[in-house]
Amino acid sequence: MNTPSKWESYILQREAGTLSPRKQRALQRALAQDPELQAYERTLAVARQAMTDADPDKPVSAFTLSRIIQEAERHGPRVPDPTPTWTLRIPNWKPALVYGGLSVLVLILGSALFFQADRSGPAFQSVQSEPDFAGEGGAVVEWDRVFAEEYEALAQQLHTLRTEASEAAWLINDRDEEALARELLEWEHST
Amino acid sequence: METQDNSWLRRYRAGDVGAIGEMVEHYRRPLFGYILRMTESQDDAEDIFQEVWIRALRHVDQYKEKRLLSWLFRIAHNLIIDRARKKKPDISLNASFDDQTSLEEQVPGPLPSPADQAGDKDTGQRITIAVNQLPLEQRSVFLMRMHGNLSFKEIARLQGISVNTALGRMHYAIEKLRKRLADEYADYARD
Numbered sequence: 074m075n076t077p078s079k080w081e082s083y084i085l086q087r088e089a090g091t092l093s094p095r096k097q098r099a100l101q102r103a104l105a106q107d108p109e110l111q112a113y114e115r116t117l118a119v120a121r122q123a124m125t126d127a128d129p130d131k132p133v134s135a136f137t138l139s140r141i142i143q144e145a146e147r148h149g150p151r152v153p154d155p156t157p158t159w160t161l162r163i164p165n166w167k168p169a170l171v172y173g174g175l176s177v178l179v180l181i182l183g184s185a186l187f188f189q190a191d192r193s194g195p196a197f198q199s200v201q202s203e204p205d206f207a208g209e210g211g212a213v214v215e216w217d218r219v220f221a222e223e224y225e226a227l228a229q230q231l232h233t234l235r236t237e238a239s240e241a242a243w244l245i246n247d248r249d250e251e252a253l254a255r256e257l258l259e260w261e262h263s264t
Numbered sequence: 265m266e267t268q269d270n271s272w273l274r275r276y277r278a279g280d281v282g283a284i285g286e287m288v289e290h291y292r293r294p295l296f297g298y299i300l301r302m303t304e305s306q307d308d309a310e311d312i313f314q315e316v317w318i319r320a321l322r323h324v325d326q327y328k329e330k331r332l333l334s335w336l337f338r339i340a341h342n343l344i345i346d347r348a349r350k351k352k353p354d355i356s357l358n359a360s361f362d363d364q365t366s367l368e369e370q371v372p373g374p375l376p377s378p379a380d381q382a383g384d385k386d387t388g389q390r391i392t393i394a395v396n397q398l399p400l401e402q403r404s405v406f407l408m409r410m411h412g413n414l415s416f417k418e419i420a421r422l423q424g425i426s427v428n429t430a431l432g433r434m435h436y437a438i439e440k441l442r443k444r445l446a447d448e449y450a451d452y453a454r455d
Binding site: 081085090113116121123124125131138140141148 | 276281284285288292296297300306310313314317318321322391392395409410411415416417428431432434435438441442
């Protein structure tokens, strides 16, 4: 047996309703000239008609049908679960890409700032941080100002104390001399 | 516009199991007719018919065919092939149609019953017998065309073969029927 010829293939496709109008017209012309093709087409038509007529419309048993319905009831329609679940789904790659990109960006920026801070520490010191006496910058100036004010206040207090102490000492000295003179006079009188 | 198939499936998903009953009844004749002619007994046919629907219901979410009947035929075809392989494990059912002779020897169709052989000369009956004696793969394409009215493109897709192979198998089937039933065709032709 050979594979179907072009025209036999056209006949089969026309019977299936899938032959283009242009090919149908060509087939019609070929059929008009070729009795063998006409016999082939007739065979196909007879086979279909005979199958349709002879096809026993045998019913499926009630048992089989009831099993199918039972199965349908048992499995039931698959209604989607309204409760949302967190699942990793490949199609949602855009949000994942955005979050991932942001995370990487933050990581890079953090690393860059860390190393920058390591190199030029004072730039990241606050006024409350430990003063860098050997360095330069605003923080040191600030600390100097604070210390200077405190030093000035202490110096003022010290000066005040010293003055008061000096005056007190003079008073004490004066009093001692007077007491000594009185005691001497008293001694002289007594003797 | 919603197709009848989609309407049934929508109703089933909404909880209307009755839609399945309507679907089974609607497709019973082409599907069961195909299965019945592809198997050797009514019991086998009923088993496969039931299994087709059970699988379809279990995997209804995976239904992506344009026509439900094509999908049902695909499931039925696979079940029949599996069953044939279990009986004849060495057979290659997807062999090219150049291997027809060996396939025919390996997978003969159901033999005609004694009543058939006794001389029932009804044309439809004789064609039925002739179809049953076709090799499995030719019979499958022929019956999908005649019972399911599937296009050759659909048949090729669901059987995993090329359109040309599907056309070739149909051609062989027609040629064999033509030879075996030459007398009957002559009678039809005279009518």
